[in-house]
Amino acid sequence: MSKIELNKEMIQNYSKKIMVFTYSKTNNIQLAEDLSQEILLNLSTSLRNQEQIADLDGFVYTICSYTWSKYLRNNKKHWNNLDVDALFDLQDGTNLEKDVSNRLLTEKLRVEIAYLAKLHREITIMFYYENKTSEEVAKLLNIPHSTVRWHLNNIRNKLKAGMEMMANNLNYVPQRIIAGHDGYTCPEYNQCELGSDRLVDNICLACYGKALTLEEIARTLTVAAGYLENHIKRLVYMDYLRVIVKNKYTTNFFIITLRHKVLASKYQYGNIGPYAKRIYEAFIKRYDRIKAINFLGSDLDKDFVLWAIIPLVTNTLYSNSIIAVLSKNNVTLTRPKRKDGSEHWVYAALYDDTYLKTQTEFSKEIIEFDQKSTCTSIKLMGDGLGNSALQLDSYVTHWRNFEEPDLSELYRIAQIICNNEKPNEFDKLLMVRKAEQGYIKIVDGKPKMLIPYFTKPEFEELDQIFQEIYAELGADMFADYIEKYSIMFGKEIPDFISKEERTYHKFRVFPQYTILYWLADNNLLCYPINEEAKRLCTVVWRNI
Secondary structure (H helix, E strand, C coil), X not given: CCCCCCCHHHHHHHHXXXXXXXXXXXXXXXXXXXXXXXXXXXXXXXXCCCCCCCCHHHHHHHHHHHHHHHHHHHHCCCCCXXXXXXXXXXXXXXXXXXXXXXXXXXXXXXXHHXXXXXXXXXXXXXXHHCCCCHHHHHHHHCCCHHHHHHHHHHHHHHHXXXXXXXXXXXXXXXXXXXXXXXXXXXXXXHXXXXXXCHHHHHHHHHCCCCCECHHHHHHHHCCCHHHHHHHHHHHHHCCCEEEECCCEXXXXXXXXXXHHHHHHHHHHHHHCHHHHHHHHHHHHCCHHXXXXXXXXXXXXXXXXXXXXXXXXXXHHHHHHHHHHHHHHCCXXXXXXXXXXXXXXXXEEEEECCCHHHHCCCCCHHHHHHHHHHCEEEEEEEXXXXXXXXXXXXXXXXXXXXXXXXXXXXXXXXXXXXXXXXXXXXXXXXXXXXXXXXXXXXXXXXXXXXXXXXXXXXXXXXHHHXXXXXXXXXXXXXXXXXXXXXXXXXXXXXXCCCCHXXXXXXXXXXXXXXXXXXXXXXXXXXXXXXXXXXXXXXXXXXXXX
């Protein structure tokens, strides 16, 4: 039987992983490159002595560990602690197969000790490295001698079990969570950096649907337990992890996958049409009356105005409908109170940039509709000075932010227009800034509003028309829509998620997002041009 040769394909598959391994050990690019070359040379030599290899990944990892251990032996002569290598009767490298095996055991022992929880690490170091007796360890830790003996037996069992497991360090790929919240958070804890710290993300993913000890989490993530302890403590404090069955942790919130998101869009794509048509028809037969209010922006394109004011009605209809559904089902949704003083639901989604390229469950039309109709939020804003606004952030609005201070600035510009004032120097700077943002344009030195803007009397007149629409459509017109969605989506939420979390997520459908896109896709509304997009779906009004 022919021997195995190191070919170009193998080099391409493993060179990057080997480089990551060596750089993680040396933290020096030159040393890492030299060490990578040495690993490839040893790999080539070792492969020629093999006729078949059942686990090539494990074999490569073995060579990496051997080469790194040999590098340390040749370049670091002195150690500040007891050298675990002394436990093994290693040769000088002439017997590569045996030397590799011994070095792998040594490396795995170091790793397994790092996976131990703090108390077990301390006992291991004192008993095995510092040669203290169990009585001395008990005195130093202020625990009974019999407890130390019990821990030592437990430690040996853990190390033995861990040493028998296959090492998969080269194949582990961390995942990413996209996180947000419904409610408010406190800056000190800031959701434990969920969504911004990959280690926090992967702790929660490791415990999702599982009950794991600290050691099991460390081994799953191939991260020393010392790096996990503080994160886990904070996650438990915030109730993002909960403790079950003795020192075991499980994730306490729902993690949405991209499939879940597209599944929701499929439901909306197939069901939103009749609701969208009724709302559109209710607006069309009243549009002349709406325009006759003569608000600032009433002379803008009709479709542009409808993109802005339809969400005012649909958002109210949705709010009334969700209240009706929860009442019918005897459900009260209260945001969870966190120990840091915040109150919020966790919104977490698993990031996966490969799903849409490989999935076969959903049609091209569903995928396109999902990508177009995805929105970050509908924002209802007020600045306490009598200025209010609604803004829908979406695909066509380029996910822009419309901050509250802008409301008072727009109010000042509205005063200039309505009172036909001559702008002062400060006003001129303000106008330039608002023009750059696209909310106004300047004609002959005077501002012109490019979004619907209502004074208090004008908005009261508009609201009277809205009340007619609510009476015609039914104030809770989305109730059956929400209930049917909850039945469909509720089946997708795992049983290990708490009842409160399940209830919150199964009713979390937002038809007001998708109505505008359904109308545009069915030629009842026009999609905006680029110049309109950045100010689309924004309406501002005075309420005092």
